Structure formats: C-alpha cells, structure tokens
Amino acid sequence: MDADEGLVALGFTEVEARVYCELLKGSPATGYRLAQALGKAPPSIYQALASLEHKGAVLVEEGEPRSFRPVPPDEVLAALQRGFETRSREAADALRKLHAPAQDDRIYHLKSTAQVMERARAMIAGATEQLLFDLFPPPFDTLAPVLIQASARGISIAGLVYDDTPKMPFDCVRSPDAAFVRERWPGAQLTLVVDAREFLVALLTPDGTGVKQAIWSDSGYLACLQHSGLSAEVRLNAPPSARARLARSSSLIGSSPPGLRLLVGKPSSSSKRGDTP
Known part of the structure; x- marks a missing residue:
C-alpha cells in the first residue's frame, strides 16, 4: 500500500490524498502550483485544500496568493485516531439503543x-x-x-x-x-x-x-x-x-x-x- 492508498483507506478522497502527499514532498505551495504538479483542474485542488484544512491536515498562510503547508503526518494520524474513537463511541451508543438481543436457538x-x-x-x-x-x-x-x-x-x-x-x-x-x-x-x-x-x-x-x-x-x-x-x-x-x-x-x-x-x-x-x- 502506498501513501495515497493509505490515506484513502483512512477517509481521504483520492484528490485530498494526492494533494497532501504532494505538499509533504515540497511546501509551502500555492493551489495553482499543486494543480500543475498533479494535472488537476484548480477548482478541484482548492476544494481538496479546503477539506484538508477542515480535517486539520494543512496550514494556510494568508496572502496573495495563499500558500499551504502540510501538518506533520504524526499529528494528522493522531487527530484521525481521536476522531475515529469518538465516532465509534457515538455509533456504539446509538446501535446499542437499537439492539434488542433475543435468544432464537438457531x-x-x-x-x-x-x-x-x-x-x-x-x-x-x-x-x-x-x-x-x-x-x-x-x-x-x-x-x-x-x-x-x-x-x-x-x-x-x-x-x-x-x-x-x-x-x-x-x-x-x-x-x-x-x-x-x-x-x-x-x-x-x-x-x-x-x-x-x-x-x-x-x-x-x-x-x-x-x-x-x-x-x-x-x-x-x-x-x-x-x-x-x-x-x-x-x-x-x-x-x-x-x-x-x-x-x-x-x-x-x-x-x-x-x-x-x-x-x-x-x-x-x-x-x-x-x-x-
């Protein structure tokens, strides 16, 4: 499994994963430079960057143009783990309320x-x-x-x-x-x-x-x-x-x-x- 696939398995979209990995290779970078490097349309790159910012995976330097820097992988993975544990507990609580176990002898x-x-x-x-x-x-x-x-x-x-x-x-x-x-x-x-x-x-x-x-x-x-x-x-x-x-x-x-x-x-x-x- 390569880095892109690993991030997709953790909930990143394919474009988000490629953008984050590209930033790890060299940053800071503008959205325009990332679009050129990845061969993607700028709107899809900016959409991915906005999502990565929301996930806490990139830092944004305001300016003209704006530039982006990746949050270190260990911090990103730790945040993903904490989020997963929280969502798991919430899902478990909701599912337990629905589950009414009954013996069926099958x-x-x-x-x-x-x-x-x-x-x-x-x-x-x-x-x-x-x-x-x-x-x-x-x-x-x-x-x-x-x-x-x-x-x-x-x-x-x-x-x-x-x-x-x-x-x-x-x-x-x-x-x-x-x-x-x-x-x-x-x-x-x-x-x-x-x-x-x-x-x-x-x-x-x-x-x-x-x-x-x-x-x-x-x-x-x-x-x-x-x-x-x-x-x-x-x-x-x-x-x-x-x-x-x-x-x-x-x-x-x-x-x-x-x-x-x-x-x-x-x-x-x-x-x-x-x-x-």
Whole structure:
C-alpha cells in the first residue's frame, strides 16, 4: 500500500490524498502550483485544500496568493485516531439503543477469522459464571489475554490445550494425544462454551488465519450438550488429583450453569452429584 492508498483507506478522497502527499514532498505551495504538479483542474485542488484544512491536515498562510503547508503526518494520524474513537463511541451508543438481543436457538455459520475471533472475544467478555474451551495453539494464543481477564472477574474457566501446559490462572488440561491430534486434525480447533447458554465451534486453517467451518448458536439445549461433553473430556484428561474439583466446578449437573437453569430450572441440592455429566 502506498501513501495515497493509505490515506484513502483512512477517509481521504483520492484528490485530498494526492494533494497532501504532494505538499509533504515540497511546501509551502500555492493551489495553482499543486494543480500543475498533479494535472488537476484548480477548482478541484482548492476544494481538496479546503477539506484538508477542515480535517486539520494543512496550514494556510494568508496572502496573495495563499500558500499551504502540510501538518506533520504524526499529528494528522493522531487527530484521525481521536476522531475515529469518538465516532465509534457515538455509533456504539446509538446501535446499542437499537439492539434488542433475543435468544432464537438457531445455528449460524461464520465465514471469516475476524468474525470468529470477535464472536469468541464477545462470548468470553459476556461470561457470567463458567467457560469451557478446546483450543489449538493459534486460537489459544489469540484469546489468552481475554481469558485471563475473564478469570480475574471470577469466571470459572477450564479447557483442553494441545501444547505445553501454559501457566494460567485457570485450568488448562493438556490433551494426552496432543501430538497425534495436531498432526492429523485438518486444522486448528476452536471450541468455546459459555455458561452452557451459547457455544462456538470452529475449524480454522492450521495457522489460524482462515476458516474452514465455523458455527455459533445460543440454543440452550445444544449448549448444555456441548458443555456436558467438553466438561467430561476435560475431567477425563485432567490429573486424578484435579478431577473431583473439576467435577464440582464444571460438570453440567454438578455445577448447574446458567444455561441449564434456564433449560430445566434450578435443580434442588439433593439432585446435584459431583460425578454427573
């Protein structure tokens, strides 16, 4: 990407970008000289200069004729960043007022890595009690910071990893078949189950940069099944000394996460068993 394209990507018009870059090469300059250098009609150049002045990207020296000097790129980019952050906050506030989330129990397909990862981050950030995961190294490395943040909020977290067991403030259980699975599995696995009320299952490309297949659902029934299966696998592969604790903290019936409570109602204390699914 050259300088012109970079500025266009940040919201400049093509003429604005070319004018600003021309000023960086040599200034001060008059509108007439810029029109000659760029082979553009003077009215379009003066219109671009007026817009650049409004954006805070050029300084104007009054005189006859007027001359223009570029604001240093670092200052321009910092101003653009602040403007973007302000507009993003305003847009987020307006969009939140429109959004009325409702559980619909459907299964949705996700098509891009960015979409998968943003959904994963949102799920982790929205966890209220429990989170289970099955993560190959690329997605684990990407999501580790938000998992740590969730753990710091008191979320109970446990899951399977396929590399050396990392030192984390939550339970990471290394799959005993990690080497075989990483060699034979057709991609990088990403599975998240949050509060037994929503789940994300994705098969990424081996380097984690593409999506082969990915689905998300907030079906409470399916999320409970995913939670039960993943919890059992984590406990099965955990050290024997940790299994009883994990049964209490992560088994579906034993821990009664929010999704299960919504599905069947809060179980009575007599119905809980530490060794249940």
